Amino acid sequence: MIPAQFDYFAAESAEQALALLAEHGDEAKLLAGGHSLLPMMKLRLAMPTVLIDIGGLDELAGVSAADGELVIGATTKHGDVATSELIRAEAPLLAYAASQVGDPQIRHRGTIGGSLSHADPAADMPLALVALGGSVDLRGPDGTRTVSADEFFQGFFETSLAEDEILTAVRVPRRPGAPWGYQKFVRRSNDWAIVGVATIDGRIALANMGPKPLRATAAEQALASGASAAEAASLAADGTSPGEDLHADREYRRHLAQVLTRRALEHQAG
Amino acid sequence: MARIEVTVNGAKRADEVEPRLLLVHYLREVLGLRAANVGCDTTSCGACTVLLNGKSVKSCTVLAVQANGKDVTTAEGLAPEGQLHPVQAAFRQNHGLQCGFCTPGMVMATVGLLSENPHPTEAEVREGLEGNLCRCTGYHNIVRAVLGAADAMAAADTDAEVTA
Numbered sequence: 405m406i407p408a409q410f411d412y413f414a415a416e417s418a419e420q421a422l423a424l425l426a427e428h429g430d431e432a433k434l435l436a437g438g439h440s441l442l443p444m445m446k447l448r449l450a451m452p453t454v455l456i457d458i459g460g461l462d463e464l465a466g467v468s469a470a471d472g473e474l475v476i477g478a479t480t481k482h483g484d485v486a487t488s489e490l491i492r493a494e495a496p497l498l499a500y501a502a503s504q505v506g507d508p509q510i511r512h513r514g515t516i517g518g519s520l521s522h523a524d525p526a527a528d529m530p531l532a533l534v535a536l537g538g539s540v541d542l543r544g545p546d547g548t549r550t551v552s553a554d555e556f557f558q559g560f561f562e563t564s565l566a567e568d569e570i571l572t573a574v575r576v577p578r579r580p581g582a583p584w585g586y587q588k589f590v591r592r593s594n595d596w597a598i599v600g601v602a603t604i605d606g607r608i609a610l611a612n613m614g615p616k617p618l619r620a621t622a623a624e625q626a627l628a629s630g631a632s633a634a635e636a637a638s639l640a641a642d643g644t645s646p647g648e649d650l651h652a653d654r655e656y657r658r659h660l661a662q663v664l665t666r667r668a669l670e671h672q673a674g
Numbered sequence: 675m676a677r678i679e680v681t682v683n684g685a686k687r688a689d690e691v692e693p694r695l696l697l698v699h700y701l702r703e704v705l706g707l708r709a710a711n712v713g714c715d716t717t718s719c720g721a722c723t724v725l726l727n728g729k730s731v732k733s734c735t736v737l738a739v740q741a742n743g744k745d746v747t748t749a750e751g752l753a754p755e756g757q758l759h760p761v762q763a764a765f766r767q768n769h770g771l772q773c774g775f776c777t778p779g780m781v782m783a784t785v786g787l788l789s790e791n792p793h794p795t796e797a798e799v800r801e802g803l804e805g806n807l808c809r810c811t812g813y814h815n816i817v818r819a820v821l822g823a824a825d826a827m828a829a830a831d832t833d834a835e836v837t838a
Contacts, residue, residue, distance in 0.1 A: 405715050412676055412693035412739050435740075442735050443717055455693065459740060483729075507805025508787065509720060512729040513736065593804040594718075 407445035414457045418543065421458050421570060426545060428454040430567050435459060436479045439506070439514035440522035464517070464572055467491060473538075474498075476574045478517025482529075483508070485516055495576045496673065497584040497604050501532035504586070507594040517571045520556070523563045526596035526612040528588070530557060534617040535584075535602035535609035538576035544569040553617075560615035579604065585668030589660055591651065598651045599660040601640070603668040608636075613644045613661055623665060637666035678742040682707070683751025691738045698722040700738035701748060709749035709778040713807075720806030723779035723786075724748050730786030732805070749778040752785065760830065761785050761823040770819030772810030780806050784820050793824055 415421035425432055433452035435441060436459040444450040458464060458479060465477040467488050474494055476485065485491055485502035492499045505511055505519065505528050519529040520540060533540075533553040540556050541548050542565055556563050565571055584604040588597045588611075600611030601620075606627050608620040622642040626635060641658035648654050675690045682705060689704060701707045701724065710733055713721030717735040724733045725747040752759035758766065761784045771777045780803065787794065787802040794802060799820045800813070808816060 406696065406699075407694045409692070409694055412737075414739070414742070435737075438737065438740065439717065439735060442737070446715070457740065460743075506717075507720070508802060509723055509730045509732045509783065509805045510717060512726075512786075513731050593801070 405446035407442065408448065408451045410445075410452055411454050412457065413454070414460060416461075418458070418461060418463055418570060418572060421456050421461070422543065422545060422568070424454070424456045425568050425570070428456075432456055434521075434570060436464075436518045437481060437513040437515045438518075439510055440518055440524070458570065459515075469494065469578065470575075473575045473577050476516055476576070478571050478573055479515045480517075481512060482506070482514050482516065482519070483511035486511065494578040494580050495536060497536060497579075497586060497602060498532050498538075498576055500584075500586050501528040501602065504528050504588055510594070516574055520574065521563060521565055521571050523557055523561050523616065524596065525560060525614065525616050526598075526600070528597070528600065528611070530617045531597075531600050531602050531609055531611035532586075533574065533576070534619065535604050535607055536576045536579070537607065538574060540571050541573040541575065542566070542569045543572045548572065550575065554619075557616040562616075581674055583672040583674035585670075585672040587664035587668045589664060599646075599657050599664055601661065601664040601668045603665070603672065608640065608665060608668075610640065610644065610661055610665075613641065613646045613657060615647075618644060620661070620665060627669075633669035634666055637662050637669060640665035676739050676742075678739055680738075680741050680743075681745045683747060689738075693737065693739050695738045696734055697724070697726075697736040697738050697741050697746070698733035700741075701733060701746070704738075707748050707750050710782075711775055711778060713775065713779075718807065719776070719779070720783055720803075721776050721779040723782040723806065725782060725786055728786075728789060730783050730805075747782070747785075749781055752781070759785070760826045761788070761820075764823035764826060765816070765819040768815050768819035768822050770811070770816040771808075776806060776808045776810075780808065780816055784823060787820070788824055788827060792828065794820070796821065 432454035464479040482502045482505045582605040620640045622639040623636040641661040646657040711721040713719035722733040
């Protein structure tokens, strides 16, 4: 399978990429690792006529520590997030989630910003960002705005990233030592989650239980009121109406959410 | 068309390519390097695995233009003509293949894995090759081959140190 034709620009700076986006509008897509976009283009699910390659921009890659949070450049690859000593020490849930994306080859190419922008409700990075209460920097012609994970994910493969904006960085709170859990149920080791659960310090997030990553608010409230892990986990699917596919029907997904939440809460690291 | 400069198996190349040309097709059809196979064509099977700047990638999901300015290594470039890289030798010795279609990808994924983790456990080998599918062997001999290659490469390193 070969993508439809497009014009290719290797951006030399984020500034230039923004100018190209402004010039080409909704005909253009940003390319970094390409591990969400290129498969869609090969299947003709996406047919941008202009690709703006930001994958080579050093200014958009790397990890740094700021006041109370880590700032991770959007084009930082999953493999580098998974092995970053800073992230493993200060936000180990994020490092672990990155290690669960796809397989080694995919983690060598796919980027954290790309995965978040793609907003697959079954994916690891959106789940981790919602669990951690992180945010993203969106840079547009008028400057940069920081948007919380809850506000960023709008729906099924839908985010609040505007057509003329670039997701430039990801922010997660520094939480060394906070207890966290991560459970991902798959049939094949390199798959997306049939259901995924991430917990950290009383927060519970669910993957593939709806059109976007969700918080299990009823279970969180029960935990806060002193319920046991098992009691709280029994409420994990409350209010959700997950989709059905070859792998799981609705009731099975709701059952998995409860089982995986209990496991995540009972086997927390930190 | 776009101009790319790529170092493939140590040799510098410059070519005009269509931006939509996939790296695997550049290697196979423009350069005539046929080791990397197109299997699933959907980033699943790993038969097209090559090294890009030393890291394993699936070349069916990389554009040739994304390799501009980078080093690419295919199975053809692992060892001089007529010789085998220790990973290739270990796959032969342990019969880590049956039909052979997945083998170039398995070998390149293994070279990448051992560069990141020179002494993997059996479990780490199985996890490290999760991106490569084999429909024949059931994987046992492939895992033996990877563990054998790790031992052989560690022994060669020790020999080199003794000689030095």
